[in-house]
Amino acid sequence: MLNIQQPRSEIREEDNAVNDAERPGMPLESQRARYRRLADLLRQGIESGEYPAGSALPSEPALADRFRVPRPLVNQALRVLRAEGLVHVQRGIGTTVRALPVLRRDAELRQRIRGDGGARGAFDAEMTRAGLTARSQVTVSREVPPDDVARVLGLAAGERALVRRREMFADGQPVQLAASWLPLAVAAGTAIEADDPGAGGIYGVLAALGQAPEQFTESVRVRPPSPKEALFLMLEEDQRVISIRREARTAAGLAVEANVMIMAAHQWELVYRWSATG
Amino acid sequence: MLNIQQPRSEIREEDNAVNDAERPGMPLESQRARYRRLADLLRQGIESGEYPAGSALPSEPALADRFRVPRPLVNQALRVLRAEGLVHVQRGIGTTVRALPVLRRDAELRQRIRGDGGARGAFDAEMTRAGLTARSQVTVSREVPPDDVARVLGLAAGERALVRRREMFADGQPVQLAASWLPLAVAAGTAIEADDPGAGGIYGVLAALGQAPEQFTESVRVRPPSPKEALFLMLEEDQRVISIRREARTAAGLAVEANVMIMAAHQWELVYRWSATG
DNA sequence: TAGTGGTCTAGACCACTGC
DNA sequence: CAGTGGTCTAGACCACTAA
Numbered sequence: 001m002l003n004i005q006q007p008r009s010e011i012r013e014e015d016n017a018v019n020d021a022e023r024p025g026m027p028l029e030s031q032r033a034r035y036r037r038l039a040d041l042l043r044q045g046i047e048s049g050e051y052p053a054g055s056a057l058p059s060e061p062a063l064a065d066r067f068r069v070p071r072p073l074v075n076q077a078l079r080v081l082r083a084e085g086l087v088h089v090q091r092g093i094g095t096t097v098r099a100l101p102v103l104r105r106d107a108e109l110r111q112r113i114r115g116d117g118g119a120r121g122a123f124d125a126e127m128t129r130a131g132l133t134a135r136s137q138v139t140v141s142r143e144v145p146p147d148d149v150a151r152v153l154g155l156a157a158g159e160r161a162l163v164r165r166r167e168m169f170a171d172g173q174p175v176q177l178a179a180s181w182l183p184l185a186v187a188a189g190t191a192i193e194a195d196d197p198g199a200g201g202i203y204g205v206l207a208a209l210g211q212a213p214e215q216f217t218e219s220v221r222v223r224p225p226s227p228k229e230a231l232f233l234m235l236e237e238d239q240r241v242i243s244i245r246r247e248a249r250t251a252a253g254l255a256v257e258a259n260v261m262i263m264a265a266h267q268w269e270l271v272y273r274w275s276a277t278g
Numbered sequence: 279m280l281n282i283q284q285p286r287s288e289i290r291e292e293d294n295a296v297n298d299a300e301r302p303g304m305p306l307e308s309q310r311a312r313y314r315r316l317a318d319l320l321r322q323g324i325e326s327g328e329y330p331a332g333s334a335l336p337s338e339p340a341l342a343d344r345f346r347v348p349r350p351l352v353n354q355a356l357r358v359l360r361a362e363g364l365v366h367v368q369r370g371i372g373t374t375v376r377a378l379p380v381l382r383r384d385a386e387l388r389q390r391i392r393g394d395g396g397a398r399g400a401f402d403a404e405m406t407r408a409g410l411t412a413r414s415q416v417t418v419s420r421e422v423p424p425d426d427v428a429r430v431l432g433l434a435a436g437e438r439a440l441v442r443r444r445e446m447f448a449d450g451q452p453v454q455l456a457a458s459w460l461p462l463a464v465a466a467g468t469a470i471e472a473d474d475p476g477a478g479g480i481y482g483v484l485a486a487l488g489q490a491p492e493q494f495t496e497s498v499r500v501r502p503p504s505p506k507e508a509l510f511l512m513l514e515e516d517q518r519v520i521s522i523r524r525e526a527r528t529a530a531g532l533a534v535e536a537n538v539m540i541m542a543a544h545q546w547e548l549v550y551r552w553s554a555t556g
Numbered sequence: 557t558a559g560t561g562g563t564c565t566a567g568a569c570c571a572c573t574g575c
Numbered sequence: 576c577a578g579t580g581g582t583c584t585a586g587a588c589c590a591c592t593a594a
Contacts, residue, residue, distance in 0.1 A: 031590085033563060036515065060580060070565055075581070083361070083516065084502060092573030092579050107550065214554040222500055222518060222543035224362060237314065238361065240500060240518055240543065265500035265518065265543075272385065272550045276492040309571085311582060338561060348584055353562070370560050370592035 038067060038077035046086060046097050054099040057087060083238035085266030100173055100267060101130065107218065108273035121201055123168055123176070132170040138195055139165045142184065145258070149181045152247050152258040162187045164202070167232065174232050177262040186211055186256050202257070203248075211256050213248035218272075220244050222265055229262050240265035316345060316355035324364060324375050332377040335365060361516035363544030378451055378545060379408065385496065386551035399479055405448050414446040416473050420462065423536075427459045430525050430536040440465045442480070445510065452510050455540040464489055464534050480535070481526075489534050491526035496550075498522050500543055507540050518543035 042063075045051050057063070060078070064071040078095060081087045089095045104126060127134035142160045145153070153161060161181045168176040180202065182192060191197045191205045198204060206212055225233065225241045235241065242265045248257040320341075323329050335341070338356070342349040356373060359365045367373045382404060405412035423431070423439045431439060439459045446454040458480070460470060469475045469483045476482060484490055503511065503519045513519065520543045526535040 035563085059578075061578090070567095071580095072566090072582085073564075076563095078580085080516075089580065090573085091571065091581070094573095094579060107552075212554070216550075216552050216554070218550045220498065220548040220550075222520065238358075238516075242500065270498040272496045272498075274385075274494050274552050276490070276494070313582085337559075339559090348586095349561095350563085350585090351583075354582095356561090367561065368592085369562070369590065372560060372592095 034069065035073050035076040036080065038069065038073065039080035041067070042077060042081060043084075043086065046081075051097050053097050055097055057095040057097065059094060079238065082236055085235075085239055085264060088234065089236075100132075100170065100175070102269055103127070103130065103132075103170060103175060103263075103267055104269045104271060105263075106271040106273070108271075127170050130170075133172070134168070134170060135172070136166050136168040140193055140195060141165075145181050148245075149258045149260070153181060153183050153255050155183065160184060162193060164192070174234060175263060175267065177229060177232055178259060180257060180259045182257050183255070186254075206256055211250050211254065213256050214251045215247075215249040215253070217247045218244055220270065225262075233262070233264050235264055242268060242270070244270070312347065313351050313354040314358065316347065316351065317358040319345070320355060320359060321362075321364065324359075329375050331375050333375055335373040335375065337372060357516065360514055363513075363517055363542060366512065367514075378410075378448065378453070380547055381405070381408065381410075381448060381453060381541075381545055382547045382549060383541075384549040384551070386549075401446055401454070408448075410448040411450070412446070412448060413450070414444050417443045418471055418473060419443075423459050426523075427536045427538070431459060431461050431533050433461065438462060440471060442470070452512060453541060453545065455507060455510055456537060458535060458537045460535050461533070464532075484534055489528050489532065491534050492529045493525075493527040493531070495525045496522055497524075498548065503540075511540070511542050513542055520546060520548070522548070 042051075042057070051057055057078075058066070060071050060074045063074045067074070078087065078089065082089060086098060087095050088098050106122075106126065123136060124134045141163055143163050144150075144158055145155065145161045145163065149161070150157070150159065155161060162184055163182075164180040166176075166178045166180070167174065168178070182202070186206070186209070187193065187202075190209065192202045200207070203213055221243045222240050223243060224237060225235045225239065229235065229241055230237065230239075233241070241262050244259075244261040244263075246257070246259040246261070247255060248259070249255050320329075320335070324331075329335055335356075336344070338349050338352045341352045345352070356365065356367065360367060364376060365373050366376050384400075384404065401414060402412045419441055420438045421441050422428075422436055423433065423441065427439070428435070428437065433439060440462055441460075442458040444454075444456045444458070445452065446456070460480070464484070464487070465471065465480075468487065470480045478485070481491055499521045500518050501521060502515060503513045503517065507513065507519055508515065508517075511519070519540050522537075522539040522541075524535070524537040524539070525533060526537070527533050
């Protein structure tokens with residue numbers, strides 16, 4: 001007998017974790033949604049090693065079959081895991097468990113090793129330490145910066161600046177975008193405009209110019225990715241990025257660099273270290 | 279004439295932004311999902327002031343009517359805005375636009391004003407500066423800390439520690455949870471066990487004990503909220519929290535505090551400042 | 557009781573991939 | 576072409592709130 005709306009009670013009687021499982025906690029919800037419980041099960045499967053990192057998940061129809069739920073419900077459950085960055089979906093191909101470990105960015109470390117807009121030298125070192133192969137690609141150009149960057153650098157409206165854009169990869173996978181902006185008044189015609197500014201990084205060049213950055217401010221925000229960011233970082237709209245905006249100033253207070261870094265929120269740990277100087 | 283499946287072509291002919299709108303960017307998607315375009319429209323409505331902060335959104339049936347889409351599609355669109363922290367939904371009541379501005383946490387500022395596990399004095403000052411009324415509530419107890427905290431503090435398995443739990447509110451709304459853990463060997467019987475440790479905060483007490491914290495490490499992660507966190511911060515599972523884990527050590531390297539702070543990711547901006555000390 | 561939002565179902569169409 | 580995932584629809588049931 002087919003009902004238009006299959007009664008809930010029948011469904012609950014199925015001998016199936018998706019249909020039966022209750023969960024401790026969440027006291028306000030007497031009944032967790034089935035797609036969330038299904039997401040929990042799949043998450044457990046990933047964490048338990050049933051679906052190892054890098055492996056393919058069963059197809060949505062297969063999962064729907066196994067758990068005896070409609071396919072859109074499987075899709076909804078996978079949407080939860082996608083938003084968490086746990087799985088990666090390719091239309092027409094399938095769903096795979098994401099393989100990269102959590103990456104670490106240590107702000108103090110970066111300063112000691114080599115300041116390059118907070119990027120290359122330190123990025124290489126950190127990825128290598130984590131057992132990953134680092135690669136990054138730099139393009140240098142002169143552009144009109146966005147308003148907020150222009151404000152930081154004290155530029156007039158429409159005034160161009162030097163920008164070093166960097167795309168960073170770990171084990172071949174895109175993991176970070178960075179754009180380092182510098183005033184042309186400071187950086188034009190220097191080694192900073194070269195793809196490789198030399199051993200000391202751009203901060204070394206700035207120091208040699210008598211404009212060594214000494215005061216740093218980083219602001220951290222979490223937000224949805226822009227279309228470009230999502231494209232490069234292989235993110236979906238439901239995932240989040242961490243945006244770090246760094247200002248570097250000389251001891252005299254002159255802003256010599258504004259750096260915007262973007263990375264997938266689920267993938268990174270940010271570490272800040274400092275000492276009491278009192 | 280009713281079709282089981284209303285053809286897409288008919289729908290697209292409607293004179294309606296949800297059905298027609300195309301969007302620049304997102305080059306990989308020839309056709310954005312309708313619920314995402316609807317979410318975009320509602321987001322615009324919020325940002326443009328059509329739905330001011332604190333006001334109620336029209337009901338889902340009303341929105342479905344206005345945009346000529348099925349109600350579940352409206353629900354799906356609102357789910358996007360909920361995940362972004364833009365709206366707050368109460369079952370049986372309705373959907374309202376979230377009112378709190380973005381809050382700022384300045385790590386350097388905190389150290390100067392008053393270290394209290396990175397919380398009270400600085401929190402009050404920052405909220406006041408933002409024009410908000412700060413309130414926080416502290417409970418002090420002795421408990422067995424979670425494993426990671428025990429490891430930081432160098433405690434034996436099952437060994438208890440002193441914990442100061444703090445719930446923080448801005449304009450009456452919950453905005454942050456913090457748990458400051460200290461070894462009983464250091465803090466037992468001191469003013470740190472009092473609800474109010476005095477003018478210098480717990481760091482002042484530690485200093486008076488000859489255990490002034492001098493080295494700080496903060497680790498920042500973004501993740502889904504635990505059920506308890508979601509309950510207190512009024513978050514949903516699709517939203518994200520920022521977790522900050524702070525370690526404070528004396529100059530000799532003794533860990534004197536481990537502090538875990540939790541806040542809604544969409545609501546906070548973290549600021550770190552430092553100077554080159556070389 | 558009427559109204560709110562949350563979820564589910566069955567079936568369908570679509571875009572994309574690889575064979 | 577078959578198989579993948581993404582989305583949509585219409586209708587329904589449910590939990591919750593306020594009057």
